[in-house]
Amino acid sequence: MIPVESEASSKDGVKIIYVAKENILQFLKEKKDEGFDYLLMITGIDYKDHLEVVYHLLSSKSGERLVVKAKTDGEIDSVTSLWKGANWHERETWDLLGIKFNGHPNLKRILLAEGWVGHPLRKDYPMDKKQYVNLKEDGDDTVSFEKKEGY
Amino acid sequence: MSDNILVTTLDEALRWGTGKSLWPFTFGLACCALEMMSAMGSDYDWARFGSDVFRDSPRHSDLMIVSGTVTKKMAPRIRRLYDQMAFPKFVISMGACASAGGPYVRGYSVVDGVDQVVPVDVYIYGCPPRPESLIKALKLLQDRIADGKVKH
């Protein structure tokens, strides 16, 4: 059994469990064996002094739901070995929030252009500093801060 | 006899023909694309106005309807598609997003207006514009082509 750091409940009555980030892979594996076969989403929250990774689980047999959270400073283990769907969710969380998933097979930007600077959903992302994207001959993107270099 | 002869310049005849046989490019970006589809669908049927054949390749078409939000990642690709179209070519910017960034203008990944990417002939407001507006834009474009005001 993996120790649980603390428990809480969300407004819609779903249990929230906090786990240490070292144990997250092990803990989710346990939960998956217990019947939580669906990984609905992985996301992150930027609390300025730390980041939190949030996993929403669902058991398709009982219909039960569970939220698992882990505090991190920007790195956590990937759960792609447990759920195939975790792949894109983790890439998105890396793209927009800059949380690194160790052991992910292909941790690249998914929504923004490759080469983008910064992670926009961070609270300190500079919204006034515009970036411009252009296309290279081979179809890849280039990103620059100069307006004349792209759109 | 004189009733059956139409005297015109070659230029005018060409302009008349261009305006009445616009071939739009099937190219949907976002929500506005659904209204574009409605305009070509049963109820609105804009084939009535001489713009019948939606073409799937930029090289076959001469009207680009930019229907939706232009993101920074998509903008260079729109430019490339525009460059691939054959002359003469026209652009209708459909909706608030394509015209000026729309509700997303304050964001980090949206281009504020497709006119920064390709030259635009007709803008339509609305979010989304109703199919009637699109038909009006088409008529406007045809009139302007016939008057020789649009040159590309």
Added chain:
Amino acid sequence: MQDKIVEVNFGPQHPSTHGVLRVKVKLDGEVIVDAQPVIGYLHRNAEKLSEMGYYPKAQIYVDRLDYAAALNMELGFVLSAEKLMDIQVPDRALWIRMMMVELNRIASHFIWLGTHGLDMGMLSPFFYCFREREKVFRILDEITGSRLLYNYFAIGGVYSDVTPKSLEMIKTWLSDFDKNLTEIENIFKKSYIYVARTRGTGKLSLDDTISYGVTGPMLRAAGKKWDLRKNRPYLHYDQINFDVPSQQAGDVYARMLVRIEEMHQSARIVAQVLEKLPAGDFYNKKYSKPMLVRIKATGESYIPTESPKGEFGIYLVGDGSAIPYRFRIRSPSFANLSAAPAMLIGYKIADMTATLSSMDPVFGEVDR
């Protein structure tokens, strides 16, 4: 002769990608050996913008997620927000919401059916479907004042009441809906070419479906009777009779059958709502101006709803101010599309359009 792998780039502008999807395909002859979807061409920073304004303001971005079924998106948002702020909603509003959501689901499935026909080389269903869809739109237009993006649901109720005239319109429309839909259905079912091209194409096993987090009609087509309207009822779905269609095959044909049956069931729900619609307020009178709701909220909430594409919900985290601290969209198409490689690899390139369109991706929602 040596095997040669050819790389083909598909999109982001392609008539059968339903928007701006790009797929990098590797081919061995005609067979797909690798397929990698590339997304993000419609990334409109909806989450960031929603975290920059008051709660009601986020609704315009929610509207534009799945633009084919905007009311379903709004429902996910208002339910979550009401839970977070503990706002009560009058009964009449709940029933109106239920009716509107089902009407919008029908419109969304009609778009899918029409464009799916186009992708399979059938032009006529497109025109039939758009004819029927316009009928739904006329009703929605009458009630909400807008055709595609409504901004009709509000935190605390709905913006305007349904009028007797619009109810009359719905009744007239319902009277021949099933007949018209069956007519369209038969175009698909009786087309030998369509059936031959879609039976056994784009199969996704139930295990893979669950592992990829795929929900909605695609899950039901793979053999699991799972519908949040039945399994975790919200609004008043527990007081209504309807069936959840499901199929075993998990291929493109099964998805078509499931979606068409869902439309019949949605019409059934609308008919029952018309009978049961109670009188009363359509809006919680405590909040007289819905757009100006400035309620400070803490905690978090996520109410899953069954959108036409699958499980949709908004994960809201409040920090005690009137602005959402974290606004995360769980979008069904995103998860569904991530399963694309499993459905494409091993099939012929000609099956690709069928498989991609059977997923019904809407890019406003995939890229957000």
